Amino acid sequence: MSQILMFFTLSFFSLLSSPSLAAEGNATSPSDVCRFAPDPSYCRSVLPNQPGDIYSYGRSSLRQSISRARRFMSLIDDQLNRKGKVAAKSTVRALEDCKFLASQTMDFLLSSSQTADATKTLSVSRAEDVQTFLSATITNEQTCLEGLTSTASENGLSGDLFNDTKLYGVSLALFSKGWVPIRKRSRPVWNPQARFKKFFGGFRNGRLPIKMSERARAVYNAVTRSGRKLLQTEEGAVKVSDMVTVIQNGTGNFTTINEAVAAAPNKTDGSNGYFLIYVTAGLYEEYVEIPKYKRYVMMIGDGINQTVITGNRSVVDGWTTFNSATFILSGTNFIGVNITIRNTAGPTKNQAVALRSGGDFSVFYSCSFEAYQDTLYTHSLRQFYRECDVYGTVDFIFGNAAVVLQNCNLYPRQPRQGQANEVTAQGRTDPNQNTGTVLHGCTIRPADDLASSNYIVKTYLGRPWKEYSRTVVMQNYIDGFLDPTGWNAWSGDFALSTLYYAEYNNTGPGSNTTNRVTWPGYNIINASDASNFTITNFLVGEGWIGQTGVPFVGGLIA
Structure with a gap:
């Protein structure tokens, strides 16, 4: 295989939708869709043994992935409850890493499944979101396994991690084939270098284009006096909802960075900046x-x-x-x-x-x-x-x-x-x-x-x-x-x-x-x-x- 052909085989740019599989309502078999998975035999073993299209198979794989992720979260909680007080610190830390990663994986799978259930046609950016989330689920599994292995504390979890990773790989492969739009290799290149001012370029007319609280205004004035201003886009200054200072001598809002982070609002959507x-x-x-x-x-x-x-x-x-x-x-x-x-x-x-x-x-x-x-x-x-x-x-x-x-x-x-x-x-x-x-x-x-x-x-x-x-x-x-x-x-x-x-x-x-x-x-x-x-x-x-x-x-x- 030539290097160029290998590139398009291995990279995500080669994941072009197959009309025979992606056409709505076009029935096919697990053997047909599983040729795109890293492990075709495993893929065939987890998909329903009945005719379907790539969308129905992809949704089935995602539902199974969610079920397996829930099971793994329970296994991790059980390990922590049983060993959290007696195991070595390194083992507990590795299990805690896995708990965090499993929770994140669950978020990614739920979001991906909701998107896949809702539609068969996605914009490039939305498809990129889901492909990114599913890519991260595999990375998370690998990271969990590495942490457990490094502390010699697999505790029988390695088999679950291995099979879960393969299942997530099936979900990623089918999503990439069914939902990801064909990507053109020669897209117009948008070069915004000239469109954006340099950092600390100042605000238009010297003012933030938002309403600011008194506390935010005080912080803004302190930043301005220090010679710093905020990032600037073509449309004006980047929108800021609130500002706090961290100064170790106690003259600011906080003396530590983590205190300031704790003060940030939770689960904002960015609409307020x-x-x-x-x-x-x-x-x-x-x-x-x-x-x-x-x-x-x-x-x-x-x-x-x-x-x-x-x-x-x-x-x-x-x-x-x-x-x-x-x-x-x-x-x-x-x-x-x-x-x-x-x-x-x-x-x-x-x-x-x-x-x-x-x-x-x-x-x-x-x-x-x-x-x-x-x-x-x-x-x-x-x-x-x-x-x-x-x-x-x-x-x-x-x-x-x-x-x-x-x-x-x-x-x-x-x-x-x-x-x-x-x-x-x-x-x-x-x-x-x-x-x-x-x-x-x-x-x-x-x-x-x-x-x-x-x-x-x-x-x-x-x-x-x-x-x-x-x-x-x-x-x-x-x-x-x-x-x-x-x-x-x-x-x-x-x-x-x-x-x-x-x-x-x-x-x-x-x-x-x-x-x-x-x-x-x-x-x-x-x-x-x-x-x-x-x-x-x-x-x-x-x-x-x-x-x-x-x-x-x-x-x-x-």
Whole structure:
């Protein structure tokens, strides 16, 4: 199979609706629809053994997925009730991770099933929503299993996780075939760079175009006096419902960030705007969490290395990778600006995350993420990073979100003796997941400690954490320290024929592809293929990123 054909086989752009299956009322058999599933024999075993169409089979699979998710939630609760007081802390933490993930999975499945039951015709953006949710259910199962395995505490749950993952894969495959519209590869590229003013560009006529409470006005005046103003779109300033300040000396509304987060309203729909938390300069030694019911939160600091959030949890010290993060984001439509987030566990403590993001439609602008192994955990859903700095060593940008890092600075650091650096470790486990990591217009150069090191450390663009790992590196500057092969294997020939790694039009001494790997899944692509991984096409991001006022380039960089 050629590389181009492989690309369209493995990527979600190839999931074109089949007229024979998608036509309303056109009966077919489980064997016919199951050829699109990752495990056709398993798919046939769970679908009704009677004629139907892809919609009826898809809805049946989703109903079964919901039933299985409920069962798994009960199993986790039972494990926690029986072992919560006697098991090791690491085991309890892994089970608590699974409980959180199972609850999130249930939300995603219920929403997806409601959409599938309601209609057979979806817009691109709505289909993207459901495909994203179903992709995340599989990621959640895998994350739960990894946490349990890492603590040697599977407790008989691995079989349930394995079968549930396969069932969710059936639901994703059938939804992708039945409901996802045909995607045109040559969509018009919308480039809003010129349409949006830069951050802190000021308000029209110096005023916010909303009614503000006295408290919000006081905070706004404080922000303005400090030289900061809010994000600006073509239509005016980004709408803000309320604002609070975090100042450690007690002169603001709160002295800790988590207190400010707790004050944000729950389950808002964004119609009244963002809840703004202004975090003044200082070193905040706290573990910050934006839970899933805190939506439309905007957090602005005083700048990189000025507003610093720091922690030191690590796997070596008994935390799972998932809950080692200094900053955990689960709420949707979050905007973070001018903040440094650190994990100071160090290179000898293995996995130690700075930011873990599973917040859909999350945007980080002018932020810095600093750790060593596993710095930036782009866990799931849709994410965008603009003009951010990321420091790390092994797999320091990893996860299974649909994520674009644009105009960012990526700094491999000095790892512990004997380790190599991989900038990315993307974790797609199912070929129908619409996930992947895109590095676009970034600069990849060594951090100071690596640049001045006395022994040679090999640095690679990435390695395949999971079977269908997908990473695209396009229009970046790559310094000369990169190993000429470009990419590192995970273990033997694992995933080398099923991954999708691609490079396009990079510059710098490390961008020479002459001696790159010759794996079946590695590609040097052209502009047409690269356009599939732009914000416009890959994230369908014009609307949700555009409303934040953060600048971005929707297509390829001219």
